[in-house]
Structures are given as C-alpha cells and as structure tokens.
Amino acid sequence: MDISYHDVLLVGGGGAGLRAAIAVAEVNPKLSVAVVSKVYPMRSHTVSAEGGAAGVVKPNDTLDEHAYDTISGGDWLCDQDAVEIFVREAPQELLRLEHWGCPWSREADGHIAVRAFGGMRKMRTWFAADKTGFHMLHTLFQTTLKYTAIARYDEWFVTKLLVDDGRVQGVVAIELMTGKVQAITANAVILCTGGCGRVFPFTTNAAIKTGDGMALAYRAGAPLKDMEFIQYHPTGLPFTGILITEAARSEGGYLLNKDGYRYLQDYNLGKPEPKPKLRSMELGPRDRLSQAFVKEQEKGRTIEGPYGPIVHLDLRHLGEKLINTRLPFVRELCLKYENIDPVTEMIPVRPVAHYMMGGVHTDQDGATPLAGLYAAGEVACVSINGANRLGSNSLPELLVFGARAGRAAAEVASGRRPPNGKVLAQAQDEERRLKEMLLGSSGGTERIATLREEMQETMESSAGIYRQGTALKQAAERIGELKQRCDRLALDDRSQTFNTELTTALELSFLLDVAEAMVHCAAQRKESRGAHQRTDFPERDDRNYLAHSLVHRNPSGAPRVEYVPVRITRWPPGERTYG
Amino acid sequence: MAEAIELQVARYRPEQESQPAWETFPVPLRKEWTVLDGLNYIKDRLDGSLSFRWSCRMGICGSCGMMVNGEPKLTCATFLSNYAPGPVRVEPLRYFPVVRDLVIALDDFMAKLQSVKPWIVRQEEKPLADGEYLQTPQQLDAYQQFSMCINCMICYAACPVYGLDPLFAGPAAIALAQRYNLDSRDQGAGERLSILSQQDGIWGCTFVGECTKVCPKNVDPAGAIQQYKLAAAKEWFRSLVAPWGTK
Numbered sequence: 001m002d003i004s005y006h007d008v009l010l011v012g013g014g015g016a017g018l019r020a021a022i023a024v025a026e027v028n029p030k031l032s033v034a035v036v037s038k039v040y041p042m043r044s045h046t047v048s049a050e051g052g053a054a055g056v057v058k059p060n061d062t063l064d065e066h067a068y069d070t071i072s073g074g075d076w077l078c079d080q081d082a083v084e085i086f087v088r089e090a091p092q093e094l095l096r097l098e099h100w101g102c103p104w105s106r107e108a109d110g111h112i113a114v115r116a117f118g119g120m121r122k123m124r125t126w127f128a129a130d131k132t133g134f135h136m137l138h139t140l141f142q143t144t145l146k147y148t149a150i151a152r153y154d155e156w157f158v159t160k161l162l163v164d165d166g167r168v169q170g171v172v173a174i175e176l177m178t179g180k181v182q183a184i185t186a187n188a189v190i191l192c193t194g195g196c197g198r199v200f201p202f203t204t205n206a207a208i209k210t211g212d213g214m215a216l217a218y219r220a221g222a223p224l225k226d227m228e229f230i231q232y233h234p235t236g237l238p239f240t241g242i243l244i245t246e247a248a249r250s251e252g253g254y255l256l257n258k259d260g261y262r263y264l265q266d267y268n269l270g271k272p273e274p275k276p277k278l279r280s281m282e283l284g285p286r287d288r289l290s291q292a293f294v295k296e297q298e299k300g301r302t303i304e305g306p307y308g309p310i311v312h313l314d315l316r317h318l319g320e321k322l323i324n325t326r327l328p329f330v331r332e333l334c335l336k337y338e339n340i341d342p343v344t345e346m347i348p349v350r351p352v353a354h355y356m357m358g359g360v361h362t363d364q365d366g367a368t369p370l371a372g373l374y375a376a377g378e379v380a381c382v383s384i385n386g387a388n389r390l391g392s393n394s395l396p397e398l399l400v401f402g403a404r405a406g407r408a409a410a411e412v413a414s415g416r417r418p419p420n421g422k423v424l425a426q427a428q429d430e431e432r433r434l435k436e437m438l439l440g441s442s443g444g445t446e447r448i449a450t451l452r453e454e455m456q457e458t459m460e461s462s463a464g465i466y467r468q469g470t471a472l473k474q475a476a477e478r479i480g481e482l483k484q485r486c487d488r489l490a491l492d493d494r495s496q497t498f499n500t501e502l503t504t505a506l507e508l509s510f511l512l513d514v515a516e517a518m519v520h521c522a523a524q525r526k527e528s529r530g531a532h533q534r535t536d537f538p539e540r541d542d543r544n545y546l547a548h549s550l551v552h553r554n555p556s557g558a559p560r561v562e563y564v565p566v567r568i569t570r571w572p573p574g575e576r577t578y579g
Numbered sequence: 580m581a582e583a584i585e586l587q588v589a590r591y592r593p594e595q596e597s598q599p600a601w602e603t604f605p606v607p608l609r610k611e612w613t614v615l616d617g618l619n620y621i622k623d624r625l626d627g628s629l630s631f632r633w634s635c636r637m638g639i640c641g642s643c644g645m646m647v648n649g650e651p652k653l654t655c656a657t658f659l660s661n662y663a664p665g666p667v668r669v670e671p672l673r674y675f676p677v678v679r680d681l682v683i684a685l686d687d688f689m690a691k692l693q694s695v696k697p698w699i700v701r702q703e704e705k706p707l708a709d710g711e712y713l714q715t716p717q718q719l720d721a722y723q724q725f726s727m728c729i730n731c732m733i734c735y736a737a738c739p740v741y742g743l744d745p746l747f748a749g750p751a752a753i754a755l756a757q758r759y760n761l762d763s764r765d766q767g768a769g770e771r772l773s774i775l776s777q778q779d780g781i782w783g784c785t786f787v788g789e790c791t792k793v794c795p796k797n798v799d800p801a802g803a804i805q806q807y808k809l810a811a812a813k814e815w816f817r818s819l820v821a822p823w824g825t826k
Binding site for chain 1 (some may be wrong): 592593594595611622623624626627628630631632633634635636637638639640641642656678679680682684685689692693696697698699704705707710711712713714715716718719722723726727728729730755759762764765
C-alpha cells in the first residue's frame with residue numbers, strides 16, 4: 001500500500017480549504033501542505049454562493065452592530081466570543097481577497113461597494129455582482145497556484161480518518177482515476193468538506209454536498225454540534241432547487257402570495273414599503289421567512305405549481321438595467337432553468353434546504369476535541385451561526401476560520417513523523433473494506449438510489465421547517481433501518497477506473513450518519529429556536545436549552561446527545577425583533 | 580413511461596473495452612429534464628456503472644461539459660426536449676483523452692492554467708493596512724468578462740487549433756491570462772506575454788472564433804487571443820527594429 005506524508009492535510013478544496021492551505025504556506029513555507037479533494041478545487045460548492053460576504057467596512061457601521069445582528073439572527077445560540085472574533089477579522093479577510101484579485105463590485109470612486117442583506121441593520125455585504133462565491137473560489141484557487149508548497153490530490157475521495165493514540169494521523173483515500181487506495185498521513189488534518197444538504201430531497205446544495213467531513217469526524221469519535229439546525233432558504237426555484245439569491249430581495253424584490261399581497265407583513269416582520277428597509281419584511285432573517293411560507297400555505301394563500309406550492313418573487317419594478325448589473329446570474333438562471341424572464345415575469349419560489357448551521361464541534365481555532373483534527377467552513381460549528389445563519393455570513397466565515405485553522409494546524413504540525421504500524425494496519429483494513437464493497441462480496445441487493453430517496457423523504461417529512469416529537473422518533477428508527485440496509489448495497493460497477501458508483505455508495509453512508517445525528521438532536525431539543533421549530537414545543541426555552549447539543553456516535557446503538565452552555569459575553573438573550 | 584427519448588451514450592471502460600462503444604438507454608422525456616437528468620436517471624435506475632462528472636446543476640461549477648449531438652454543451656443546461664424525438668448522442672468532450680465513459684482527463688489544462696500565472700503579480704505588495712486597491716467600475720469592466728470563465732473545457736472541445744496542436748495553451752487559459760493582464764491591480768502582463776508568445780499555437784489560431792461562440796458564460800477567448808497576438812507582434816517588431824535598443 002502506498003503511503004504519503006505531509007505536515008498539514010486539507011480535506012476539501014473549497015473556500016475554507018484553500019484559505020487554510022494558503023495560511024499554512026504563509027505561516028511556514030517549509031511545511032508540506034496538501035489539499036485532497038473529491039473534485040477539482042474550482043468545482044467546489046463555494047462556487048454556487050451568490051449574494052455576498054459581510055464585513056464591516058463603511059464609516060457608518062460598527063463591529064458591535066454586525067455582532068448583534070449575527071447573534072439576534074442566530075436566536076442567541078451563537079457563542080458570542082467567537083462572533084466577536086468573526087466580525088473583527090471578516091473585513092481583513094475580505095480585503096486580503098481584494099488584494100489577491102477578487103473582482104468585487106465597486107462604487108463609482110473605486111472603493112468597495114456594499115449591499116443590504118437579510119437580518120443586517122446596515123449595508124455591509126461585499127459582493128461580486130451575484131456570483132460572489134464563484135469569484136471568491138476562483139480567486140483563491142488561482143492564488144494557491146503560485147504557492148509551490150501546496151500539493152494537491154485532485155479527485156481523491158477520503159474514506160476514513162486514521163486515528164491512533166488519541167490523535168488523528170492522516171486519512172485513507174481513493175484516487176478516482178486509478179482506483180488506488182492510499183494512506184495519506186499528516187500531523188494535522190483540517191476538514192473543509194462543506195455541508196450536507198443532500199440529506200434532503202429538495203436542496204440548493206450541489207451533488208457533492210454529502211456531509212463527508214461530518215461523518216468522517218463523527219466516526220472517528222469527534223462530536224458534532226447543533227445538528228438539528230438546518231436552514232431553509234426562502235427562495236429556491238421549484239423542481240431544481242436552484243438558489244435565487246437573497247440579493248434579489250436586498251435590491252428591492254417583493255415576496256407575493258396568490259393574491260399579489262406582500263404577506264410577510266402578517267408575520268411580525270414590519271410594514272411593506274416600496275423601497276427595501278433593513279431588517280424588515282423581505283430583508284428579515286431566513287428562518288422567519290421560510291416559516292411564514294408554511295403558514296401562508298396552511299391558509300391556502302400559496303399558488304399550486306406542478307412541483308408543489310409556491311409564492312412569487314417579483315423583481316419587475318427593479319427594471320432591466322439594475323437586474324443586468326446587480327443580478328445578472330438571477331436572470332440567467334431564470335431564463336435557462338425556468339424559462340421565464342424576471343424583467344417581465346414573476347419568479348416562482350419556495351423554501352429549500354440550504355445550509356447546515358451545525359457541524360463538527362470546534363473551538364475558535366478550528367480545533368476539535370480530537371487531537372490533530374481541525375475543521376472550518378460549513379462542515380464545522382464554531383459556533384457563530386447559532387440557530388439561524390444570516391445571509392452573507394458564511395463566505396467570510398470560511399475565510400476567517402479557514403485562516404485560523406490553517407495557522408493553528410501549522411503551529412502544531414512542524415516536523416514530520418512517519419506513521420506507526422498500527423496506523424498502517426488500520427489503513428490496510430480500510431483498503432480491504434473498500435475492495436469488498438467493490439467486488440460485491442457481501443452479496444447485497446439494495447440499490448443506492450432507493451435508499452437515498454427513502455432517506456430524503458424521511459428527512460423532509462420529519463426534520464423540515466416544522467418538526468414534531470413522534471415523527472422525529474419514527475424518523476430515527478427509519479434512519480437506523482436504512483443504515484443497516486446500506487451495508488447490503490449491490491453495485492453494478494466493478495471497475496477501478498473512475499468508479500463513481502463506489503463513491504456514491506460511500507457518500508450515501510456518510511449522509512445516513514449525518515441524518516442520524518440530525519434527527520436525534522432534533523428529537524431531544526424540546527423547544528423552538530431559530531431554524532428548529534417544534535410544533536409540540538413552540539416556545540424558546542432559555543432555561544433548559546440555551547445550550548449547544550453535542551452528539552457522539554455510538555457504534556452499538558442510538559447516539560448520545562449532551563449539552564454545553566452557550567457562551568454569552570455582552571448580549572444577554574432577548575427577543576428577536578424585525579420590522 | 581409516458582414519453583421517452585433515447586440517449587445514445589458513449590461507453591468506455593478501459594478494463595473491458597479497447598475502444599469506445601455506443602450504448603442506448605430509453606429515458607423519460609419531461610419538459611424540465613436536462614441531458615444531465617437523463618444521465619442521472621440511467622445511473623440511478625438502469626445502469627449504476629455509467630460514469631460522468633456533475634455537481635452544481637446550475638451552470639457554475641463547470642463539471643458537466645460533454646458533446647451532445649456533436650456539440651460541446653453543459654449538460655445541466657441542455658434540455659432533452661430540444662432534441663425530441665431523439666435520439667440524443669452523448670459523448671465525452673472532444674480533443675481530450677477519455678478516462679472512462681464520459682469522463683475526460685483534465686491535467687493538461689490544469690498545467691496550462693498554472694503556466695500562465697493566473698494570479699495578481701506585483702512588484703510591491705500593498706500592506707493590508709493601506710486598504711483596498713481602488714478600481715473604478717470602468718476598470719472592472721475592462722477585465723470582468725474574462726473573469727467569468729468556469730473552466731468547463733467547452734471552448735477546448737470547439738477549438739480546431741487545440742485539436743491539432745495539444746501544446747497550444749488554448750482559449751480558456753489565454754482568456755484567464757488576459758483577465759489578469761487587464762486588471763488594474765496587476766503588473767504581470769510582461770511575464771505572461773513572454774510565456775505565451777513562445778507558443779506556436781497562438782499563431783495557428785485563425786480567429787475562427789468557435790471558442791467564443793460556444794462559451795456558456797459569454798466569455799470572449801477569441802478576443803483575448805487576438806489581443807495577445809497583437810501585443811506579441813508589437814513586441815517582436817520592437818525587438819526587430821531596435822535589437823540593441825531598450826533592454
């Protein structure tokens with residue numbers, strides 16, 4: 001079996017992973033740093049982020065206001081010390097990206113332009129038209145090409161973390177091109193694999209968002225945090241789930257029900273005004289907007305479309321010129337995928353699973369409780385997003401905490417040590433397991449797509465925008481059964497060369513672990529907070545649940561959930577007021 | 580299945596076939612289904628061994644470029660109904676080595692991309708404390724369209740020069756070099772020119788402009804190549820008339 005050695009290994013080559021890799025290379029150019037990614041880095045899902053990246057930069061804005069918006073937006077589940085670090089470092093990171101060439105949109109005088117965003121009381125969202133994630137990712141990727149210290153394993157799929165002596169020592173990965181299984185060892189491993197939207201049937205997330213890093217950490221014994229908090233974005237295109245950015249509303253778009261009525265005014269989100277008003281109406285937070293949609297549906301005021309109920313996002317009054325300069329991608333997506341022109345027609349939209357607030361439990365430097373293991377970006381939970389992330393906080397988050405994790409990992413990782421025999425034995429066991437899967441020696445009969453669809457149905461019906469105890473308990477049992485059936489998959493593909501059926505099977509098993517963590521955490525949190533709404537416990541309960549859930553895998557039964565208190569510094573829990 | 584359309588898919592499994600062969604699958608013909616949806620239907624229900632790349636299904640990750648009825652396309656943005664009643668032929672992108680089924684090898688492009696130095700080159704870095712480089716909307720406009728390249732390789736599959744001369748840097752790499760050359764923050768145009776003007780391929784480009792026509796993101800690589808040829812010709816002429824002059 002081949003073995004390679006690095007000081008620091010990044011798993012995932014999206015925004016967080018690439019930012020972390022550059023941080024390692026800059027802290028100590030002598031370190032060997034490698035990025036292993038199941039896709040070429042420029043294919044990573046950061047590429048799909050549209051609206052922008054928040055960072056205080058204008059003289060009328062303050063760090064405290066960004067912190068308050070984030071904390072109240074997160075329904076007081078954010079760790080406030082982490083939020084303070086985040087808002088302080090976000091502008092620096094966005095500026096660094098400017099120096100690396102990111103084509104940020106500009107004011108007439110050449111300064112950075114900012115736009116409004118949901119739940120933010122000031123305009124502080126930097127943007128590159130409405131392809132912000134795309135431009136950030138390509139800027140980061142192209143910038144990494146100048147660092148000779150950064151090695152890449154493009155299209156290598158990580159299947160397992162190697163843990164020995166209480167410490168992560170590397171990974172086992174398959175090279176897709178050849179089918180070769182290899183141990184890639186390292187003194188520190190940083191997980192940057194992004195989210196897990198594909199546990200749901202209707203999601204903005206790309207096909208590759210299968211919770212790999214979360215499951216890898218969970219299996220290796222690191223706890224996941226706040227996994228019950230999944231964000232529904234209020235405006236996805238029906239059928240595809242393609243995201244229509246919140247920037248469409250910050251530029252002045254209206255949400256209308258079947259009567260052409262701006263229904264958000266009925267949900268304690270303010271009064272309708274012709275121009276967008278910060279922290280009001282269409283610029284309210286995503287959790288509240290998605291919940292309002294469900295209530296409208298219950299009142300029979302949504303529109304029945306071929307793919308279920310929808311409401312309309314109306315941009316027509318903004319005019320062609322503004323749409324073309326500020327929202328060109330929205331127009332392109334509507335024309336190409338919905339065959340409608342937002343300049344003259346209303347866009348059908350519905351809430352869509354979008355973002356995982358929870359993730360691998362880390363501290364402010366991305367360190368997990370498992371020595372040698374770090375995580376940053378959507379895969380991680382620091383937590384700055386609490387019970388509901390504000391739009392445009394995720395892009396700066398992956399920069400700030402990607403950089404912090406990179407620096408922290410670089411410090412502990414100097415000096416290579418070859419792996420010991422036990423680690424090699426683990427890697428060989430993993431190679432054997434993968435070979436058995438490939439050769440189908442288990443004699444399985446289950447089809448990947450069938451199990452995946454059953455899992456997605458279960459999650460949508462039990463762990464969607466509104467949840468209820470009995471349904472969650474049933475879902476937990478159902479996911480348990482699906483996990484057992486997942487051990488008996490039948491693969492059609494026996495090839496060593498670019499076997500995407502094997503990786504799809506491995507992704508399904510990652511998704512099922514993540515789904516398990518989600519439903520168990522959701523069942524045990526008997527309150528409603530942010531994106532976690534329980535119809536059987538409709539109130540927020542600070543006495544019992546001003547706390548993060550930590551879920552630990554239990555190989556022989558239901559996972560164990562415990563709670564750790566939220567860290568409050570300067571903003572005591574209060575009511576969330578918008579409008 | 581109410582209405583169906585035939586997908587004729589190029590199969591190549593190096594352990595099994597010595598050369599590509601066609602395999603035909605019937606898939607549902609639905610109004611909103613793309614060629615990619617058809618391929619996923621095959622993988623999920625008919626034959627799990629079909630290999631292809633895809634991810635975002637919204638035309639921005641650049642993974643799912645393939646030949647559809649002989650033309651390079653992003654399959655996530657190409658509707659089956661455009662080809663009714665069928666059949667629809669799906670092949671790997673032209674001019675690239677085929678790894679497996681619809682999967683091509685990208686390493687050649689990755690090396691070429693790096694060779695043109697697609698990053699901001701500066702003699703002196705501005706400290707972060709001094710804030711941003713000012714860049715007016717007009718200065719942004721000068722390079723913006725070239726920055727829209729998603730590296731989908733569709734322009735390479737349309738480029739007759741790349742087909743003949745694999746050493747040619749090719750449309751996307753040249754467009755990205757030009758993206759940085761035209762960026763008011765960059766000072767690396769000279770370095771990039773000397774890298775590109777050493778290539779024969781750039782002179783082979785006869786301004787057919789196929790690359791620009793097929794680009795799903797409205798980038799104009801043909802324009803970038805012409806700008807390069809002009810700059811390189813000027814440089815060559817300058818060295819001819821004043822070989823001892825300006826060094």
